[in-house]
Every structure is written in structure tokens, then in C-alpha cells.
Amino acid sequence: xxxxxxxxxxxxxxxxxxxxxxxxxxxxxxxxxxxxxxxxxxxxxxxxxxxxxxxxxxxxxxxxxxxxxxxxxxxxxxxxxxxxxxxxxxxxxxxxxxxxxxxxxxxxxxxxx
Numbered sequence: 773x774x775x776x777x778x779x780x781x782x783x784x785x786x787x788x789x790x791x792x793x794x795x796x797x798x799x800x801x802x803x804x805x806x807x808x809x810x811x812x813x814x815x816x817x818x819x820x821x822x823x824x825x826x827x828x829x830x831x832x833x834x835x836x837x838x839x840x841x842x843x844x845x846x847x848x849x850x851x852x853x854x855x856x857x858x859x860x861x862x863x864x865x866x867x868x869x870x871x872x873x874x875x876x877x878x879x880x881x882x883x884x885x
Contacts, residue, residue, distance in 0.1 A: 778879040782855035786846040786862075787870040790819060794867055803846045806861050812854040818845045849878045 792799040800817045807815050820843040848858065855873065862869060 778877050779851065780875070780877055782848075782850050782852055783872075783874045783876045783878075784848045784850055784855045784858065785872045785874075787872075788844055788846070789841045790844050791841045794865065799867065799869070800844050800846045803858075803862075807848060807858055810857060810861070812858055813848055813850045815846060815848040818847070820844065849876065 786803055788799045790798075790800070794802045797805070804815050804817065807813065848855070850858065859871070859873075862871075
């Protein structure tokens with residue numbers, strides 16, 4: 773028998789650069805650590821091959837510049853209250869960060885346990 777429990781929630785994305793730091797650690801890692809510490813669902817970090825943001829500076833991966841400061845996206849699938857908690861943690865830490873927040877329905881496919 774299979775299950776599919778759908779949850780109405782939030783797809784929360786943060787956009788930063790690979791080498792941006794906060795409180796002595798990479799900002800992407802800091803975001804994941806905050807979510808983990810407060811038991812806020814799960815998150816993932818994705819690195820872009822190119823991109824530009826609100827300041828218009830193009831960052832791109834080149835053959836001889838693989839260690840450049842490329843854009844990264846840190847995203848979470850969360851309950852509404854969890855998204856609010858994570859956003860509040862970012863605000864309280866004084867982090868300047870672009871984010872997107874979208875209502876979603878997510879679930880888990882697989883066998884019942």
C-alpha cells in the first residue's frame with residue numbers, strides 16, 4: 773500500500789553568493805544550521821553556473837575560474853509557521869538577504885511505514 777500525505781505549506785528560497793559569510797560561516801550553511809537547530813523541515817543548497825542580482829553584477833562559472841563567487845539558492849519546504857520562524861531568525865540576525873516565498877502543496881510518496 774502506498775501513501776501520499778499532502779501538506780499545504782511554503783516554498784521558501786534565499787538567494788546569496790557562494791562565499792558570503794555570516795557569523796563566521798558560509799551564509800548558506802548558516803541558514804541550513806538555523807533550520808536544523810529549530811527543527812524546521814529540510815533544506816538544500818543549489819549553486820548556479822551564472823547569474824546577476826539587483827546590483828547588476830554578472831557572476832559566471834568559467835573554466836579557469838571555478839572558485840568564483842557564484843550565486844547560490846538555499847530552499848526549504850516548510851509549514852507556514854516554520855517559514856515565519858526562519859524568516860524571523862534571519863531578521864533578528866540582521867542578515868541582508870533576498871528571498872522568495874510561495875504557497876505550495878507538497879507531500880511524500882512511498883510505502884507506508
